[in-house]
Amino acid sequence: MRDFLANFRIHANAKSSTINHIGRKEHQGIMRRYISKDLNKWILKYSKFICTIRRFYKYIIQGDTDYILKGFIRRTINYGKKK
Numbered sequence: 001m002r003d004f005l006a007n008f009r010i011h012a013n014a015k016s017s018t019i020n021h022i023g024r025k026e027h028q029g030i031m032r033r034y035i036s037k038d039l040n041k042w043i044l045k046y047s048k049f050i051c052t053i054r055r056f057y058k059y060i061i062q063g064d065t066d067y068i069l070k071g072f073i074r075r076t077i078n079y080g081k082k083k
Contacts, residue, residue, distance in 0.1 A: 014023075059068050 012018075056068065059065070
């Protein structure tokens with residue numbers, strides 16, 4: 001899929017960066033609304049892994065192997081570095 005499903009702006013002047021308490025409050029509201037309290041950490045990690053594999057497969061199918069290789073190289077170079 002080559003379309004955006006959602007957007008989230010991350011920059012130095014973002015509300016969640018400058019007004020931390022408001023960003024934290026909004027994030028907690030989103031978590032309460034959309035994430036079950038019964039959520040198991042292992043299920044979440046497993047779901048993330050499955051989504052990553054599925055996305056990898058779809059990139060291969062649509063011919064975006066260069067995008068995959070660039071991401072792999074970037075992650076290999078930046079491995080262990082803090083953001």
